[in-house]
Amino acid sequence: AQSVAQPEDQVNVAEGNPLTVKCTYSVSGNPYLFWYVQYPNRGLQFLLKYITGDNLVKGSYGFEAEFNKSQTSFHLKKPSALVSDSALYFCAVRDRRGYQKVTFGTGTKLQVIP
Amino acid sequence: ETGVTQSPTHLIKTRGQQVTLRCSSQSGHNTVSWYQQALGQGPQFIFQYYREEENGRGNFPPRFSGLQFPNYSSELNVNALELDDSALYLCASSWDRVHEQYFGPGTRLTVT
Numbered sequence: 145a146q147s148v149a150q151p152e153d154q155v156n157v158a159e160g161n162p163l164t165v166k167c168t169y170s171v172s173g174n175p176y177l178f179w180y181v182q183y184p185n186r187g188l189q190f191l192l193k194y195i196t197g198d199n200l201v202k203g204s205y206g207f208e209a210e211f212n213k214s215q216t217s218f219h220l221k222k223p224s225a226l227v228s229d230s231a232l233y234f235c236a237v238r239d240r241r242g243y244q245k246v247t248f249g250t251g252t253k254l255q256v257i258p
Numbered sequence: 259e260t261g262v263t264q265s266p267t268h269l270i271k272t273r274g275q276q277v278t279l280r281c282s283s284q285s286g287h288n289t290v291s292w293y294q295q296a297l298g299q300g301p302q303f304i305f306q307y308y309r310e311e312e313n314g315r316g317n318f319p320p321r322f323s324g325l326q327f328p329n330y331s332s333e334l335n336v337n338a339l340e341l342d343d344s345a346l347y348l349c350a351s352s353w354d355r356v357h358e359q360y361f362g363p364g365t366r367l368t369v370t
Contacts, residue, residue: 148300178358187262187348187361188301234300238356244314246291246359248300 146171148237150249157225158257165220165252167235177218178236178246179209188234194218205229225256260285262362264349270368271339279334279365281349289313290332291359292324293348301348307332308354336367344369 147170157163169175176195180188192203199211209220218235235249263282271277283290289308293301303316307326321337330351336343346366350359 176356180361185363187363188350190358190360193358244291244306245303245316247303248293250298250300 146175146237146239146245146247148235148247148249150233150235150252152252153250154253154255156255156257159227160224163222163225163229163254163256165233165235165254167218167220167249168216169218169235169237170216171237171239173239173241176238176240177209177211178238179203179207179218179220180234180236180248182232182234182251191220191233225254227256227258230254230256262349262351262360264347264362264365266365267363268366268368270370273339273341273369275339276335276337277339277367279336279347279349279367281332281334281351281362283330283332283349283351284360287351287353287360288330289352289354290326290330291350291352292332292334293350294318294343295346295348295364297345304334339369341369343367 149168178193179191182188192201194201194211202208232251234251236246238246265280291306292304295301304318305315306313310326323335326332346364348364349362352359
């Protein structure tokens, strides 16, 4: 069975400071990994993905994530946080061998303080 | 390019009733997945349709069923509604079964 853990329910960071939102995963085979963001009363928006290749993945709005196979982690990062980044962030995993099921974490609320 | 749309936006039903939710996939996408998102939780995978066939299913009972049409739009049907079915139902489409998904705004279902 595959799973995703987002250990922090909420992350607070001052505007302009770097931010990190943590994610660890568990799958039987090799993973596809994704980050999505959800604004209030909205659907999820795709931020970035790791499929293969470079462990550092760059995505939308200046976000990036680093795939670490040995630590089974895929932490989301941004060098300088904006107030507009405040939202709910979800990490998701799909096993390469099973096309269908995407498993999401429980989400981390990011609060950027002006 | 039109994004993923869902209807209706909100719905209130009574326990025991049946409901149909609709989703139009993004142009060019042949795969649709449905998710249930309870308050304060991450989306839970219900099932996926690929080229009009169910392609995988999560841990949901058979009273959750679906369809995908030749234009790749999709329906989610839930029979014998229970109070715990109250949630945001999200539809997501993608180019194929592997790549990132693009989500609709969701349908908020309340069962009383």
